[in-house]
Amino acid sequence: MDVTWLLLGLAVALVLAWLVVRLSAWPVQHILPGLGVDTPPGSRLFGHFFEGIKHGIFDVQTHYYSMFKGKKVYGWNDFKTPTIVLRDLDLIKDVCVKHFGNFTDRRDLVRFEPPFDQNLLTIFGDHWKRVRSAVSPTFTSGRLKKMSRHIERNAKLFQRLLRRKQESIEDIELKEMMSRVTMDTIASTGFGLDIDTVNQPDNDFFKHAQAFINPNIGLFLVSMVVPLLGKLLSSVGVKFISQKSSDFFKNVVEAALRERKESENAGQFNDFLDLVINAEEKEEGDTDEKAKVMRSLSHDEILGQALLFILAGYDTVSSVLAFTLFLLALHPEHQRRVQEELDSKFGDTDLEDWVPDYEGVQSLPYLDQCINEAMRLFPPGILIDRICTEEITMHGVRFPKGMTVILPIYAIHMDPDLWEDPQDFKPERFSPEAREARHQFSFFPFGHGPRNCIGLRLALLELKMVLASVLRSFDVTPCGKTVFPVRLSSWQLVAKDGLWVKLDRRGHN
Ligand code: HEM
Incomplete structure (x- = not known):
C-alpha cells in the first residue's frame, strides 16, 4: 500500500515537473521566435534568468547587445516573461516619442507600500498622465530659479567642508561626499528643510534615506534584469522601503504639510511641497475645470511624489x-579646460564661498560636455523599460499588447559602432559638431519622450552649480587610494574600490 502511494506521488510529481518545464519553456520556444525575434541560448526551464544573475546588470546587457549586432531587436526570457530589447535607434525613438501612446507604462517591478505606491515611477495610464501633469510645473525655469537659492546655500556649506578636508590633507571618497550635499539639496528643494548633512552626516533624515535607498536599490536593480525574482522577494516580505524609514518620511512630510496649511508663509518656501499643495489654485488662468482636476493631487499622491x-x-x-x-581628476587636461572656462566667465570674483547662481551656470559648454561624457560612461539609469499597451508593428517588428520592451542605455552608450574607443573619457564627443553628426538617440541618460526624467532640469542645475563651485576653488587630483579604471559592482552603479581623490586649493586670491 505504502509503495503504491509512493509511486503515485512520484508520478504526480513527475507530471507536475513536466508541466512546469513545458509551461516555463513556452515563451522561449514560441512567443519570441514566433515574432521573428532572436534570443540567445537559454535554459528550457528558466529562460535567461540565471544568465542575468551570473553576469550582472552591466555585462549581461553589453554581452547580448554585441551578440546581436546588425539586428534591430533581440529577446530574452525571464522564466515566462518574454522581453524584446531594442537595438535600433529609430525604433527606440518611435517607442519613446512617435508611438508613445502604445508604450505609456513601465513594468510593475517592485511593489511600494501604500501610500508610497502612488509615485510617478510606478503608476499607470491615465493615473500617470494626471499626476505627471500636476507635478511638471515644479520644474519650470521660474521655479528652478527659486530652488537654486537652496542649492547655493548647500554648495557653500559643502565648499567649507572641502576646504577643511583639504587643509587637514585628508583624501576624500567622492561618492560619500557628494551624497551629503545631494541629500541637503533634496531636503531643502523638496521639503524646505535645512538638515546640514554636509556637517552632520548622522542626522535622522540622512540615516533614514540611506536605510531605505541602499539595501533596496539592489532589489530594484535585480528586478530590472530578473523581474520574477523581484516579485518573489517582495511576496516573501522583502520590502523595497524599510517600514521604520517609510514611517519616518511619512511623518516628516505630513508634519510639513500640516505646518504649511496653518502658516501664513505657505507658498513661499520655493520647494516641491509648496507646489503640490497649491497645484490647483496656483496655476495662472486655471479657469478650465478639467485642467484643475488634472493638476490636483490627493494626500497619498503627494506623499508618493515626496518619496520619489x-x-x-x-x-x-x-x-x-x-x-x-x-x-576630471584622472584627466587633468580636461579639468584645466573646465577651470579656464570658469575663470574666463567669472573673472576675478572672490573664491571664498563662491557658488555660481542660476544665470551663471546657463552657459558653461565645456562643463556640460564633461558631465555628458561622465553620464555616457556611468549612466545612473542603466536600462529603462516600457510595456506595450496597444499592439503595434514598427520597422517590421510586431509588438503584441503586454510585451515588455527594454531600452539598454548602458549597452548603447558603450557601443563601439556609435562611440570610438567607448571606454575612454573624451568630452569632445559632445561638442556641437559631434552631436550634430550623431543619432539623437545614441545618448539618453534621462530617457526620452513624455515619460522621460521629470527632474532632468533640476538635476543639471544641481550638477553644474556644485561642480563649478568645486572646480573653481580646487584642483582635484588622484591620491594613493585612487583605483582607475573603475571596477563597477555587478548590480549597481557603484565603484567597488570607491572614488578616492585629494584636493589642492587653487591660488586665485
Ligand atoms: C543625473 C540625475 C538623474 C538621472 C541620470 C535620471 C535618470 C532618469 C531616467 C533614466 C528615468 C527614466 C526615464 C524614462 O523611462 O524614459 C528617470 C525618471 C524619473 N526621474 Fe530621474 N534622473 C535624475 C535625477 C532626477 C531628479 C533630481 C529627480 C527629482 C527631483 C528625478 C525624478 C524622476 C522621476 C519622478 C521619474 C519618473 C518620471 C515618470 O515616470 O513620469 N530624477 N530619471
Whole structure:
C-alpha cells in the first residue's frame, strides 16, 4: 500500500515537473521566435534568468547587445516573461516619442507600500498622465530659479567642508561626499528643510534615506534584469522601503504639510511641497475645470511624489557628481579646460564661498560636455523599460499588447559602432559638431519622450552649480587610494574600490 502511494506521488510529481518545464519553456520556444525575434541560448526551464544573475546588470546587457549586432531587436526570457530589447535607434525613438501612446507604462517591478505606491515611477495610464501633469510645473525655469537659492546655500556649506578636508590633507571618497550635499539639496528643494548633512552626516533624515535607498536599490536593480525574482522577494516580505524609514518620511512630510496649511508663509518656501499643495489654485488662468482636476493631487499622491523626490534624485545626482569629478581628476587636461572656462566667465570674483547662481551656470559648454561624457560612461539609469499597451508593428517588428520592451542605455552608450574607443573619457564627443553628426538617440541618460526624467532640469542645475563651485576653488587630483579604471559592482552603479581623490586649493586670491 505504502509503495503504491509512493509511486503515485512520484508520478504526480513527475507530471507536475513536466508541466512546469513545458509551461516555463513556452515563451522561449514560441512567443519570441514566433515574432521573428532572436534570443540567445537559454535554459528550457528558466529562460535567461540565471544568465542575468551570473553576469550582472552591466555585462549581461553589453554581452547580448554585441551578440546581436546588425539586428534591430533581440529577446530574452525571464522564466515566462518574454522581453524584446531594442537595438535600433529609430525604433527606440518611435517607442519613446512617435508611438508613445502604445508604450505609456513601465513594468510593475517592485511593489511600494501604500501610500508610497502612488509615485510617478510606478503608476499607470491615465493615473500617470494626471499626476505627471500636476507635478511638471515644479520644474519650470521660474521655479528652478527659486530652488537654486537652496542649492547655493548647500554648495557653500559643502565648499567649507572641502576646504577643511583639504587643509587637514585628508583624501576624500567622492561618492560619500557628494551624497551629503545631494541629500541637503533634496531636503531643502523638496521639503524646505535645512538638515546640514554636509556637517552632520548622522542626522535622522540622512540615516533614514540611506536605510531605505541602499539595501533596496539592489532589489530594484535585480528586478530590472530578473523581474520574477523581484516579485518573489517582495511576496516573501522583502520590502523595497524599510517600514521604520517609510514611517519616518511619512511623518516628516505630513508634519510639513500640516505646518504649511496653518502658516501664513505657505507658498513661499520655493520647494516641491509648496507646489503640490497649491497645484490647483496656483496655476495662472486655471479657469478650465478639467485642467484643475488634472493638476490636483490627493494626500497619498503627494506623499508618493515626496518619496520619489528622495528616491529618484539622490543616488542619481550624487553618482554623476562623483563620477564627473573623479574622471576630471584622472584627466587633468580636461579639468584645466573646465577651470579656464570658469575663470574666463567669472573673472576675478572672490573664491571664498563662491557658488555660481542660476544665470551663471546657463552657459558653461565645456562643463556640460564633461558631465555628458561622465553620464555616457556611468549612466545612473542603466536600462529603462516600457510595456506595450496597444499592439503595434514598427520597422517590421510586431509588438503584441503586454510585451515588455527594454531600452539598454548602458549597452548603447558603450557601443563601439556609435562611440570610438567607448571606454575612454573624451568630452569632445559632445561638442556641437559631434552631436550634430550623431543619432539623437545614441545618448539618453534621462530617457526620452513624455515619460522621460521629470527632474532632468533640476538635476543639471544641481550638477553644474556644485561642480563649478568645486572646480573653481580646487584642483582635484588622484591620491594613493585612487583605483582607475573603475571596477563597477555587478548590480549597481557603484565603484567597488570607491572614488578616492585629494584636493589642492587653487591660488586665485
Ligand atoms: C543625473 C540625475 C538623474 C538621472 C541620470 C535620471 C535618470 C532618469 C531616467 C533614466 C528615468 C527614466 C526615464 C524614462 O523611462 O524614459 C528617470 C525618471 C524619473 N526621474 Fe530621474 N534622473 C535624475 C535625477 C532626477 C531628479 C533630481 C529627480 C527629482 C527631483 C528625478 C525624478 C524622476 C522621476 C519622478 C521619474 C519618473 C518620471 C515618470 O515616470 O513620469 N530624477 N530619471
